Amino acid sequence: MKLNADQLERVAGLFRAFAEPTRLAIIQELKGGEMSVSEIVDQLTTSQANVSKQLRMLYDAGLVTRRKQATQVLYGIAEPMVFDLCSLVCDKLNRDARKPAPLKF
Amino acid sequence: MKLNADQLERVAGLFRAFAEPTRLAIIQELKGGEMSVSEIVDQLTTSQANVSKQLRMLYDAGLVTRRKQATQVLYGIAEPMVFDLCSLVCDKLNRDARKPAPLKF
DNA sequence: TCACTAAATAGCCACATGGTTATGTTTGCA
DNA sequence: TGCAAACATAACCATGTGGCTATTTAGTGA
Numbered sequence A, B: 001m002k003l004n005a006d007q008l009e010r011v012a013g014l015f016r017a018f019a020e021p022t023r024l025a026i027i028q029e030l031k032g033g034e035m036s037v038s039e040i041v042d043q044l045t046t047s048q049a050n051v052s053k054q055l056r057m058l059y060d061a062g063l064v065t066r067r068k069q070a071t072q073v074l075y076g077i078a079e080p081m082v083f084d085l086c087s088l089v090c091d092k093l094n095r096d097a098r099k100p101a102p103l104k105f
Numbered sequence C: 001t002c003a004c005t006a007a008a009t010a011g012c013c014a015c016a017t018g019g020t021t022a023t024g025t026t027t028g029c030a
Numbered sequence D: 001t002g003c004a005a006a007c008a009t010a011a012c013c014a015t016g017t018g019g020c021t022a023t024t025t026a027g028t029g030a
Helices: A005-017 A021-030 A037-043 A048-060 A081-096 B005-017 B021-030 B037-043 B048-060 B081-096
Strands: A064-069 A072-077 B064-069 B072-077
Touching: A005 B005, A005 B021, A005 B081, A021 A037, A021 A048, A021 A072, A021 A081, A021 B005, A037 A048, A037 A072, A048 A064, A048 A072, A081 B005, A081 B081, B021 B037, B021 B048, B021 B072, B021 B081, B037 B048, B037 B072, B048 B064, B048 B072
Parallel strands: none
Antiparallel strands: A064 A072, B064 B072
């Protein structure tokens, strides 16, 4: 079965959510469980504004959950498939480069 | 284990290869087996130049194979994980939208 | 040598977006 | 009320790249 242009666009859009290092870094942080925006910011090397922006993209893509708690907003992984996707890609990269320590997401 | 900036960039780069509808369309065509560039062009609605360009990106990403045969160049899927990736994403989209006919890549 | 086909490349433009700084908005507390 | 903290948004810039047209390169056959 072949996907039409519209369906391909939706698939591409989902992949696009994973196509930036900053968003992957955020996902990586959330792997351990829910985190507030500022906790994420503290772990990364970019601005709070940028983290919020990327979190919104992940949220719009349906990949993360969002929950207000007092003054904070907690984000978490909404889709277990996120980890499956990352594993597949890491495995491929490890296969390509047999030298360095295997990547594990 | 956390990936560093360089490793995240490589992971993102691989996802980026899947983040465009035209490249997904090419992958979809190649699912049935090797095809020449002009065969692919005939199936899509974009120019030969663009198909060559996108094929090069897929090739550089290590996702497709390339083989000269007479005057033609045959491309094929190099990584079975390509289909696993697409399946995971399609499943997620199907889960989100219960209405239309399930996508299957 | 010339003509033709297949594929790749170059040059160009328009658009999307990652990142920044600055500003809003909401909530909790003195 | 006022202030400060936590997030979100706005406005802007620089870069990357999808797509096009035009050209180049390589292989085939007359």
